[in-house]
Amino acid sequence: MKTLTQQLGQYAAYHRDRRNVVTHFVGIPMIVLAAAILLARPSFAVGDWFISPALVIAAGLTLYYLKLDLRYGLVMGVLLTLALALAGEVAEGTDLMPWLGWGVGLFVVGWIIQFIGHHYEGRKPAFLDDIMGLAIGPLFVVAEAGFLLGLRRDVERSIAAQPE
Secondary structure (H helix, E strand, O other): OOOHHHHHHHHHOOOOOHHHHHHHHHHHHHHHHHHHHHHHOOOEEEOOEEEOHHHHHHHHHHHHHHHHOHHHHHHHHHHHHHHHHHHHHHHHHOOHHHHHHHHHHHHHHHHHHHHHHHHHHOOOOHHHOOOOHHHHHHHHHHHHHHHHOOOOHHHHHHHHOOOO
16 A cells, blocks of 8 residues: 555646646535535435445545544545535435536536646646546645645655655
């Protein structure tokens, strides 16, 4: 398994243009929320709990993030929990067409924003070379937000030192 800095360093190599990084601050949360919305509706009861594909994937991703780094894993777990809560409201609180509209709409617009960013970058999205890029993208956004706030400078330096 790659380390945190290896994963983020590999992902960062596809995201050197600041305009591309900025588009990821908008597009990736939209895509994550869209996926949570679309995967929250199919669910089944286990006692008093409702299990959905969104919950299973979020739990698996949180465990993966925690294995990479405890602090980032905790932040990602909180953010994914918030996405699940919002997705659950949309999935359970709306009829079929509004649920699909929110899910598909956010997904499509989020990806359009992503591809605009990669147009500026002049490079294809990271996940086209490594499917793990889909899991690392949200973590990259959280890490970049932290770097902007002056947090985890050691991680930022380690990522910058990674060979391209």
